[in-house]
Amino acid sequence: MKTATIPLRIIDLINRGMDHFKEKGIGNARREMEWFLCEILKCTRIDLYMRFEEILLGNDLQKLRNMMKRRINGEPFQHIIGKGTFYGRDFKVNQHVLTPRPESEILIGRLKNNGKVTSLLEIGTGSGCIAITAALENLADKIYATDISSQAIEVAQQNMTLFSMSTIQLARHDFLTQQFNSKFDVVISNPPYIGLNEMDTLQKEVREFDPSVALTDENDGLTFYRRFADQYGELVNPNGYLLLEIGGNPQKDAVETIFQNAELKTESFKDLQGDYRVVEVRS
Numbered sequence: 001m002k003t004a005t006i007p008l009r010i011i012d013l014i015n016r017g018m019d020h021f022k023e024k025g026i027g028n029a030r031r032e033m034e035w036f037l038c039e040i041l042k043c044t045r046i047d048l049y050m051r052f053e054e055i056l057l058g059n060d061l062q063k064l065r066n067m068m069k070r071r072i073n074g075e076p077f078q079h080i081i082g083k084g085t086f087y088g089r090d091f092k093v094n095q096h097v098l099t100p101r102p103e104s105e106i107l108i109g110r111l112k113n114n115g116k117v118t119s120l121l122e123i124g125t126g127s128g129c130i131a132i133t134a135a136l137e138n139l140a141d142k143i144y145a146t147d148i149s150s151q152a153i154e155v156a157q158q159n160m161t162l163f164s165m166s167t168i169q170l171a172r173h174d175f176l177t178q179q180f181n182s183k184f185d186v187v188i189s190n191p192p193y194i195g196l197n198e199m200d201t202l203q204k205e206v207r208e209f210d211p212s213v214a215l216t217d218e219n220d221g222l223t224f225y226r227r228f229a230d231q232y233g234e235l236v237n238p239n240g241y242l243l244l245e246i247g248g249n250p251q252k253d254a255v256e257t258i259f260q261n262a263e264l265k266t267e268s269f270k271d272l273q274g275d276y277r278v279v280e281v282r283s
């Protein structure tokens, strides 16, 4: 965007910024400009258009320039505004947690479909968006959530505070090397499932800005599913189930085979894009 020599109204900034983002290949250009301005002015999108004749002044204009610079450098807009939406709610996010993905919302859809349970454990909670949504949607009486990353646990804790939630028990725990000493009705997880050899193929905004511990198992992408198959009897109550996100169609057969080889039953479900995204596993 050109340096402002004349005062710029909000509407001019939206239009100019949108053109600039489009030139740089940013798809959702108008919406992202609106999000940045809403964040700076602490207002809603409707307010923004009510105030469209207002001039953006010194400090705020500088904030907008910095945000746009970071975005053009490939940083996801959620990191820049410090929040990401999941299931219609805004969660705090930063460089230590995976930005919540709309395709993961199908996990909540499956929980709702299967009915409320007594105990639910989420492994690899990141921002806490799945466990907190399960609590806010009243899908389990007791909810536990773990992550290997203490910085992620901190973010999940901040999100619990944001939603005035004190009922989820959060703990740092390494699922690949540590055990749990109780069983749960549902164990849910969106584990790191990108194979190490696929990391180079990811978009820059994912590869460089989501934490790599959230993306890859540093192996073939299937390490966590093998561990879940191995731990099933120790982790899941007799009438309970595992609910796991998977990396789309290419992973479906490999993941199902891991569980079927452990004498477990699987059923996979598609996301709104028509890709297999979730597997449910039962004994």
Ligand SMILES: C[S@@+](CC[C@H](N)C(=O)[O-])C[C@H]1O[C@@H](n2cnc3c(N)ncnc32)[C@H](O)[C@@H]1O
Residues within 6 Å of the ligand: 097, 098, 099, 100, 101, 104, 123, 124, 125, 126, 127, 128, 129, 130, 146, 147, 148, 149, 152, 173, 174, 175, 176, 177, 190, 191, 192, 193, 213, 214, 215
């Ligand atoms: C794909 S992210 C999912 C984050 C969040 N649940 C979501 O869906 O937005 C995977 C999470 O697993 C955590 N993780 C990685 N290795 C782990 C391990 N060995 N034990 C527990 N959590 C682990 C990462 O820190 C990351 O937060």
